[in-house]
Amino acid sequence: MDYAKAGLRREEFEAIRSALKREPTDCELLVMGVMWSEHCCYKSSKPLLRLFPTSGDSVVQGPGENAGVVAIGDGWGAAFKVESHNHPSAVSPYQGAATGVGGIIRDILAMGARPTASMDGLCFGDAQEPKTRRLARGIVAGIGGYGNAVGVPTVGGKTLYDKAYNDNPLVNAFSLGIVRLDRMASASTARPGQKVLLLGAATGRDGIAGAAFASAELGDDAKASRPQVQIGDPFEEKLLIEACLELHEAGLIVSMQDMGAAGITSSSSEIAAKSGVAIDLDLDAVPLREGDMEAWEILLSESQERMLLIVLPEKVDAVLSQATRWGLECAVIGDVREGDEWTARKDGTIVAALPATLIGEGCPELAWPAREPDDLESRWDFGPEEMDLPCDWAAETKALLASSDLTGKNWIHESYDSMVRLATVEGPGGPVSVIRVRENGRLLSMAMETDPRKTFLDPYRGGAETVARAIRALAVSGATPLGLTDCLNYPSPEKADQFWELAESVRGMADCCRELACPVVSGNVSLYNETSRHRILPTPLVVAVGLIDDPSELLRWGRWAKGDRLFLVGTVASSLSGSEYQQHRLGVLRGRPLAISFEMEQEFVDKARSTAHLQLARSGRPIAGGGLAVALAKETHQSGTGALVHMAVPTRPDVLLFGEGGPRALYAVPAQKLEAFRKNWASFPLTEIGIVGGEALHIRGLCSLTLAEISQSLGR
Amino acid sequence: MKVAVIAFPGSNCDDDVVQAVSDVLGCSVTKVWHRNRLDTEPDLIILPGGFSYGDYLRSGAMAARSPIMDDVRREVRRGRLVLGICNGFQVLTESGLLPGALLTNRHPGFLCRPCTVRVERTDSPFTGTFREGQVVNFPIAHNEGRYYLPPSDLEKLEKDGRVLFRYCNDRGETGDDFNPNGALNHIAGILSEEGNVLGLMPHPERSSDILLGCDDGILFWKSIQTWVERR
């Protein structure tokens, strides 16, 4: 077989040949082709991922396992990760999104954690396109269809629309689970003499070589990618979750591994490599859905709802009988031996024999050339004076509120079960999602953010701003950041300017993570999100997870009460570059986003946290998309009361109302806390901007919006 | 008081119900796997929400045919209380323990949100501590919640006063705008003829802890406890 047919480059093929000191078999070539695809081995992004800080006081498990783990107190940990399912969702929206949810849940499960909360990050094409509506409906239905049935609440997410995603919608699935730190599962605990078991669904032909497929640009005729779609069965997954947790709790398994991309091959070779052992697989023992499958098909099948277990020989019977109790198939499919080889046998003959470390870690890294885009300076060429001031501020604000990125997401999150498991303290629709950890009485605050427009305009600043946004949101809610997971969604890295954007934005993210002490503990990379017509904007998405020790230290939002004073903390003059307002009003993407000041960010984080902990405010909301105006409108709407806003306008009113960027928040402070609140924020930019009360949001000199008008614009 | 929660494969509110009931009432709540039999003598049996058997074919259909439902029938005949929440309600109609059927929502698609319902009577085992006409918030989360019964049977159900909860707005008014799924007569929960079986689409267990937003469900659990202890 030709190595190129297996998806390998010449130098990769040579690397395999020289490691083996012989010609690889066809089966081995196919296996290596998938395992050395971008999706599985990160060959283009590995050098960049090294920029991320990955350790910190709370980090128990950094990148390298199925999910990262941070300590959350009293011997408990939170395992979390975000993963992309972009390409499958583009081809088959329902199934692609559903299996994305299923896959990330199994990653959490593989850490021995009970999956407790999910979130989804969605980027759709132009909202006016019928194709976008169809894709969006299918994707949302798939996420709900799977997540609801497995009983893991979807507690929040992020959705944005931009024509850049017309051909490549993005589906990033995040999940978090709770684990006792002394009971964490790991891929590095297998020892010679133990057995390899396969638990869950029978293996079929679905999704074969899906990983390779996720690493290539989508062909213009997506239907041609037919056989690579995976089908999910949330019912089976629910049983699998319960069975695995029970087996793990009972001490019946040594190690477990989810089967995602490249199925049996990746899960077993990963365990072999990480544990420093050899694994022999007997493919004849694998329960099949179709009898006539070839060895490589069995090895690479991405049939869903399967887990690989490593079990002590004397515990095998107990595991098999537990599996039967749950109605799940389970079979012994191999042995753990001394050595470092990974072998697969079928019909008595060896079809593949490769060094385990070669499979997972041997792929030569690719160093794509990076070059600053020629048009970078012209991207920055924008001044607010290019925009006329609106003559009707009320109409302008209402139109912005009604724009698809900011509102109208109820149809999405109401189709998700956000409350199952009785842990959801703050569900979808707020700046952060908050769950209660019943095991130790604390709260976890989670913020998902992405800002592709600013990242496109200035990748470094945009990357940093994305991370900062998530951390600011945590801080305003009262949480201390513990760690962060990221999904890097980009077009092809093989074009120098696109690789530069990737590299610069990762640098911005990494710097921000380091400066604000929020280490990266897990993540995922999805490249080649482009077709001949469109390429996506550089879209790094992050979820930051923070801890609130006591529920009384949570500061909520949308809780204004009459007489509260309103404060804007942070600068009054942020920027319209890459803002929702600019997009909405001019439909252009130009200008240079604000530079980030890490000292100021850190000061903001500290002061926001003490505001929450000392209960100095009644309501607090970070200012993000849509700027101050949108923050005011959302607070008005949720609080069910208006306000009189009167402030000096030292800059253009549109910059004041709609500008974005930098550490900023809107607080409502009750009279008896005014002094303490001011003292807390001394030395930080602080502006008193109004007082709560009345039936309208009245911004003196500019506009007045009734509660009804606001609700209507927000589409609820 | 002894409570048993039956878990079918695919149930996913079983742990929630166990947690809410034991937190609120401090009583012993046991989870019973569907393959085991119901041999203790619980005062209350709960069929929890979720997606039993994946909700494949028709929601609740396969769970309704599992052997443990014979035990549930036996306990119903003996006058024990049985509560089916959401998917549990669907199991009860499918098994014939309650009349009617729960059809795909008027606007097809899963719907999860806070929801106000009106307590129609307070002389049932499940509602003794409410005020008549009281409006409570029990969240909903379902795709098949549209209660249906042929017209003549529906009339009889109403005449017998077996509608216990009705969807309404926060002032207690009923109307199509406040009916999330198109249920006939805005029905959210009904009683069996003997009054000891309740099927309820909304989730009182999701409304049993103020930290999670609402605790109207506490009154519901207390009603049951009071009734059981009085007997």
Next chain:
Amino acid sequence: MAVYRAFVTITLKKGVLDSQGKAVASSLHDMGYGKLEEVRVGRYVELALEAASHDEALTMTESICDDLLVNDLIEERRIEVVTGP
């Protein structure tokens, strides 16, 4: 004993509002299918079963429908049985 194949089509009874059918119809209208008058959505089940005769296969299918596949209160069925796997 021979193998038979039974095809069961299950639809909502007339008089029971078919919300899925209505939703599909309205989607199709939005997509420009103006000449569509009605859509009804149902279920289709295919069974392979062993029986001594065509009649036995039919009886068995009827009873499977009664016992599980069909809810008589709201649904009606149509059964077709053919010989062969």
Next chain:
Amino acid sequence: MAVYRAFVTITLKKGVLDSQGKAVASSLHDMGYGKLEEVRVGRYVELALEAASHDEALTMTESICDDLLVNDLIEERRIEVVTGP
């Protein structure tokens, strides 16, 4: 213009996991139907549409399937068209 009725049966392609069928089969087995060999669950859609001819009705149904009803990646369809409402 006349009214036609189209009956569409949609099933999963061979080789695609039929989780519904699996669950139904195992329930039926538990209920004592031992002679059941296979169950496959699909969807059934009935359309009433206006068309100039039988052929046009068929073409329209095909295109409705392509556009909305059927996911070609995993499903296959069978269409039957008859005259009359």
